[in-house]
Amino acid sequence: MFWIVSLPIAVIAALIVAAPLMRRPAAALPASANDAEVYRDQLAEIDRDRASGLIEVDQAKQARAEIARRLIAASEKTEHGGAGLSRGAALGVILFLCLFLPAAAGLIYLRTGNPEFPDLPLAMRLNEADPDINVLIAKTEAHLVANPTDGRGWALIAPIYMRRMRADEAITAYRNAIRYQGGSAELYGALGEAIAAQNQGMVTKDAGAAFTEALKLDPSDARARFYLALAEGQLGDKAKAIADLEALAASAPSDEPWQEIVAAQIARFQAETANPAAPGNPSAADVEAAAGLNDADRMQMIRTMVESLDARLTDEPANFEGWQRLIRSYMVLGDPAKAGEALKRGLAAFPADTDNGKALIALAREMGAPMEGATP
Template sequence: MFWILAISIALVAALLIASPLLRRGEEDVTARPNDAEVYRDQLSEIESDEKSGLIDGESAGQARAEIARRLIAASQDAPRKSSLLRRRQAVMLAVVLCLVVPAGAVALYSHAGLPDEPDFPLRARFESPQPDSNILIRRVELRLEEHPEDGRGWEILAPVYLKRGQVAESVNAWRNAIKYLGADARRYGGLAETLVVSSKGRVDVEARDAFTKILELVPGDPRARFYLALAEAQDGKADAAIAALEALKKASDPAAPWMEVTDAQIERIRAEKEQAAKAPGHPTQDDVAAAADMSDEDRTQMIRTMVESLDARLADDPQNFEGWKRLLRSYVMLQDPAKATEALKRALAAFPADSDNGKALISDAKELGISLEGVTE
């Protein structure tokens, strides 16, 4: 039954492909070769030569007769030969498509395929003693639908989901694993790192909490120390971040696998710190010294003036990413949510929400508690 169906489908497909070729062969019957046009041109040339006196009338008549004979032959015999040749080519190609290709496909499948194997429906795949990985994953998922309290099942699925690119599902699986199996440094580590992947490299509040839990369970854990240092840098505390990373280097073996990435992050944070120092609105040493002797009210007014100056400069220099980050934090510090939201809208006009910088701005805004309503629409 399988072979009859397969061959029938192959033949129908081949006929559908070959039918235009057969029609084209029929259309070619009316085609005319180029020889007839050449002979007609020669007749015109003889007439022109006779009028100009290059040849006499008798020679011209003989030449006309010979060319006329050839013209008649070219007009009658050659078209039939040409169209016949083209039609034969079309038929041969149609035969190849209708017979040779399907026959070759059948021969190849009979050699390399499994024509004698029985059907393998989905239910049989689930019951197979050696199912593939997708079936195994689905088995666990089906069990968790009936027994969501199975923490071990969630723990198995979490890293699998991450490898498959299902980041949100992986985060949920790690949360459930911790919920049902309890606190464990490895589970918190899986959750935290998956959260970092989910937020495009940023260490959000939940990830920080998870890394802090790891340090409570395993004091000095290098992975947790590394990511918490990055969180300090994301908060604008470059000096604290560099100090934490330097401390991690000092406490680690020089051959530790994380040393190279730690050095790279120290260089990056230092470079960003230097760039931020050049950004508009950054207080000078004189500003800091003057603020130390001010009253709280005067100090707040000085800060507000600096923030307004930064805001005005960003209108002229909207591509200053660090400036926008500082402006958002400044308005939150001044407890001015309306201006913070308005600044975020302008920042996202310069750095679209789907860009890396735009995503970083939105992540900062979430952590700062800035309303996103109507901002990313």
């Protein structure tokens, strides 16, 4: 049915386009001949104006010279005629438009088209291996401007914002998804994670509240349990944080992908317990102060802490956790150039062929930091 309708339409359209080529040109006077007559009239008019004293001799000469030049050019065009297509060339163009072009379009469509195929849902397009993400984001944002209460749309775009390091917009999107679609452990956990990312990894009161809501809905939610334990450690209770993380690790199979992260965090808190003044560890006072600031002041405080960490690592480069934190911090702050520089400096302390060096490279690659000069 599709081909029965589409092929005649294509041929008719091609014939309409080709129709002017099939007509013989009218034996009308060329446009250039008309132009020549106009220029001759203008010359005569200049002579009349000169005779009546309306223009000076020099002005008349200049005007006659210019019009004479145009008259000569128009006369030459009249003698040589217009440059139209020959009959053979016109026939070739007609065959191309009416036969070859529709046939080529049909062959291409047979390989790539399917009139019965339904529209691909936005959720599937967002999850394609290589989607045109900028186009999809723009379309989704336009849809949400027109439909601001579409909770599902907000839930779809929020993780895209997070993957592109747009934590502020991700937070707004997750909150709208919860408001219009209803809360779930997944949405509350993702919201808390976005707030923590916005605050350079610190689990603020707002982030903690989101994770607490996630646990109310799903007491076994591993992400919420992890971040709430992290909050305990950031507030200074390392022993409770370690105990909570160990309980989390024991509650799930050892092959869970997040087990390595939990183990690394346990080791970090244990190291901080042994050396509480290690560079890069925010104090309980730092976390408490950041929680009470507005967004601009909190961001400035975070930048100051990162710059302080950077300076301290220059004096004390043998701090693996500090380099990890510095690379991650610069990427969260949207400064990949400084993150790449931190990676180079970290690899000077922990060469790329060591376990710590490989871990720094893996972190930088995961965060999307520049890898120039880094070798795994």
